[in-house]
Amino acid sequence: MDTPPLDGTALNGPLNGVPNDTEVLIVGAGPTGLTLACDLARHGVRALLVERAGTLFPGSRGKGLQPRTQEVFEDLGVLDRIHAGGSAYPLMMAWENGERLGTWDLIERGTPGPATPYADVWMIPQWRTQEILHARLLELGGRVAFGTALTGLEQHPDRVEAELTAADGGTRTVTAGYLVGADGGRGAVRRALGITMHGEEVDPRPALVADLRVEGLDRDNWHVWPKAPGGALLLCPMPGTAEFQLFAQLEDGAPDTSAEGVRALVAAGTHLPASAVTEVRWASDFRPRAAVAERFREGRVFLAGDAAHIHSPAGGQGLNTSVQDAYNLGWKLGRVLRAGAPESLLDSYQEERYPVAASVIDLSTGLHRAERDGSDDRRARRGKDTDQLDVGYRGGPLTAERRPGLDEEALHAGDRAPDSPYREADGTARRLFELYRGTHLTVLAVDRDLPALPAGVRGLRLDGGHAAEAYGPGLFVIRPDGYVGLATHDAAALPGYLAALGAR
Template sequence: MEHAVHPATPDVLIVGAGPTGLTLACDLARRGVSALLVERAAALFPGSRGKGLQPRTLEVLDDLGVLPAVRAAGGPYPRMMSWQDGERQGEWDLIERNAPDPTVPHPDIWMLPQWRTQEVLHDRLRKLGGQVAFGTALTGLDRHPDRIEARLTGPDGIERTVTARYLVAADGGRSTVRRAVGIPMAGEQVDPRPVLVADLRLTGLDRENWHIWPTAPGGALLLCPLPGTADFQLFAQFGEDEEPDTSPEGVRRTVAARTHLSAEAVGEVRWASDFRPRTALAERFREGRVFLAGDAAHIHSPAGGQGLNTSVQDAYNLGWKLGQVLRHGAAEELLDSYEAERLPVAADVLEISTQLYRAGGVRAGALRRGPRTEQLGLGYEGGPLTVEARSGLAEDALRAGERAPDAPLEESRDESWDESWDESREEVAGGPGRRLFDVFRGPQFTVLAVDCELPALPAGVGALRVGAATGGGIAARAYGRGLFVVRPDGYLGLATNDPADLPGYLARLGVR
């Protein structure tokens, strides 16, 4: 545990060290933004809860420098195995397995227990020079036009005041911050039946399948082997008027009552919790200098593996905008785009997860996941930062606001990279194994010229990295001809054929 001395005047105060807060803290740290991350609990969340990392989230984690650790610690989703009366009923897939695609480097969802994802992000934060103030609760909040004054009570019981330029609530569905600033949250109960979730050790089941008893007496039960551990995650539905027993004995009784396993087959119960599936959406994601992110802004049903992923991407969207305002002099209006872009996405994802949950519970195939849950198609077309300046595009053409695809950079004499770097930029070049995502990786903007000349850019562009992929190939087919500004979060901000459009667009985002 860390009980470090923390700055009294950070640029950003982040409340909550779950996946959202840790992602944001990592992103701000690599941008040189002073941030204080506080967590009421004495340690990181210990459970597996959000265990699926969608393809788009894997791209975010790649950019943050943690994908190798995520790959090493996790594993692919196992096939489902249905059981009835102690007999195997056959295998089926919860997810659609996608064929390799050079524009999508991580085509399938990856399984990693939430506690391990948080450990990976926490390790990355410490390597970037950041830390978490554990055992530290927000106990008071005063808002001013130019600052936030937050009262924090640490593990020693002493209340201290911290002054920050901005505050980000990443403190979950019961957010203290959201309530303190008076932002309403409206939602609905997806299912009145409670659910028991637990991480446990057991014997008598193989780890090659995700095991399901869909017609078990008392309600469906699932046991999923968690990769990189010796644990299984238990998911069990109960009747509307029941209250799940989350004690180790209660967990053992549930397993014995609904499966062919005995209570003695269940060893250590490492974590257990219960909930009733519901969805909720905050009325707004910003109140002055306070922002809501993750579950503080939107609560999802567990179907489709959307909650953690949407939360991480909230932080990824907000991080670069705070960095541009605090470090590069962008107008504060840039921060208005956070709500404008993320609230519609969250609303859409809530609808997806609710539809999946109500599609038939945990029957074979009822919760099958595919393109709608992978989040690669989510984007910001029509958003306040999106400018599509080309005309006559084909219906299936890539447009501003969409995710910037990956592509290999084939070695050829036609492929070149601008070498007019200043000391704040790093040189990039095409070569064997080099990909567009290698160029995009990092906290900078990228201007990509496809099948056209890369124009001269204004001096003093700071962290802007510039590349030109020409001469055809996968990159040219994926993007089409034009000049593209790739935002730090991997979306196309500007698409144009006119170099005169670049300076004004970049300056608007603090890139001069």
């Protein structure tokens, strides 16, 4: 689980090489910050990503990538590596008194189709996801300044002044056009802004998560001891490693995260002896909590990921929602800084992502409490409700539905743009996701003439076939993050909408 080697483009220690100014300063090199940095690099935006720790996060905590996040990672050019480094979720195996009680499936399995190429959640340790994103960032010419903390910020009408402090105590003030706090629920950015989080304790019991090596268990199942003291204890084999992820809750008190404490916890909750735990690679404790920041933007500073919202781990929503925060914000910053879109486009980040965060918190909290209380319906809800393919922005500030009389189940502006196979004029087989991949706007004409488009906007006309079934007839503007912005029958509606996103 080594992180990528630090080279000339990945800074560490003193502030040598850290620029005095940047267009976007990102604080926190977790999945959120790395995704945003990759997306901005694709747009050609100068971004500096700083991380107070000396390396990438070493644990497996957020291990499930939902289908929608896999689509995001396909667009960013990392999905092949994500799939190579992970696996499908294994069946759950329950134990009692050292005896196997049988298996069941935690998730409702889906079937890939032409509109949804990824139907199931994919398991991969968080540290490996971050390694892959970090490697992609280096390929795109970006870098991370490790061992560099934000210790102060001051906003001005046209810039943000950020004080950075290195591990050796050296400081530097960096000027940025915008700053994004992706530094977690206890991060420095939200505290510096004075933005509070409102929420609740999901479960009063403390929890522990750890990566460890265990002898005496097969790696074909996710093992569960439902009657362990304090609540169920789980050991999940991490794909591509020799490790298991441990999750356990205690009745009370602070969990002992030392190696001996973890061994004792496993021995108390399973039929395995403490000696079966041969190595503890990483451990952390927490109390399940759900909270959301009162706002996601203050002037030129934005909050994303856990800095904006905190979830119960149930349902695997936290990391996925965080990645999609970055994906939503990245193209908007790119269009403002590179395409000449009005700065007011950035107001839509709060308006679009806040309702999503609130909805996801309700879902994950409900799943956690259903599990805690032994509800029988908890398994079926891990499928369509959690895959995030239905997350969208109907009624949002960038949504313009201009086709009257649509059924509620039909594709609307604000919805995720489905994938679809098609053939080019020469017969070459393609997918719409290939057409959408990148930082551009796309106009899809389905059973309609394709009008002339501004420079930098891609266009495609498709008649009949699967696209006609998935989209219906009309003209569709597809945003860089893969959502339908405008849906209309009237080509005259296109220029004004495209101009508002910087395409003229």
